[in-house]
Amino acid sequence: MAIAFFYFDYRDQDYQSPANAVANILKQLASYKSTLPLPVAELYERFKKQQDHPQLQDLENTLLLTCREFRQIFFIIDALDECDAKRHRKLFLKVLKDLENTSIKMFVTSRPHPDDIKRHLGASPKIMIEASESDIRKYLAHKIDQDGDTDLINKPLKEEIVTNIANGAQGMLADLFRANFISHYPV
Secondary structure (H helix, E strand, O other): OEEEEEEOOHHHOOOOOHHHHHHHHHHHHHOOOOOOOHHHHHHHHHHHHHOOOOOHHHHHHHHHHHHOOOOOEEEEEEOHHHOOOOOOHHHHHHHHHHOOOOOOEEEEOOOOOOHHHHHHHOOOOOOOOOOOHHHHHHHHHHHHHHHOOOOOOOHHHHHHHHHHHHHHOOOOHHHHHHHHHHHHOOO
C-alpha cells in the first residue's frame, strides 16, 4: 500500500505546475520501494542523457506504470481550487481524469465554486464540510486566549472580535479550519 499527497498553495503558483505535482507524487511512490521502480529509473536515464526535464505526459505515463507495482494506492490532493486556474488546473484535472479508471483511490479537497472542478469531478461523491457559527466562536476565543496579549485584549474587545469575524466568515468556515489544520499539522 502507498499513500501520496499534494497540497496546492496559492502563494506558490510557479512551482506547483502539473508536471511538478505529478513528479512529487511519483517521488513519494518511489520512496515506498527499497529500490527505484523500473519505470522511474528508465525515465531518469532517458532524461539524464538529454539533460532535460520530462514533460507532463512522460511523468504521467511513468506514474501509471509505477502504480502497477502497488496493491493499493491512495492519493490526497488538497486545495485543488488553489491550483492556478489559467495556467495549471486544466492540465492537472486531465491527469486526475486519466487516473479515474485505475485502482487508485483519491481524496480531493476544494472549495465548491470553481466551475472547471465541478465539471471534472461532478460525478464523484462529495462531502460538504462547514463549521457552525458556535464552532467558529469557540475556535476564535481559544486562539485569542492562546495567542493574544491579555493586557491589550479585554473581554468586551474579545467578544467584539469574535462576533465580527464569526459573522463575516459565513461560507469560508471550512477554509479557515482547513488552513489552521494544515498549518498546525503538516503532513
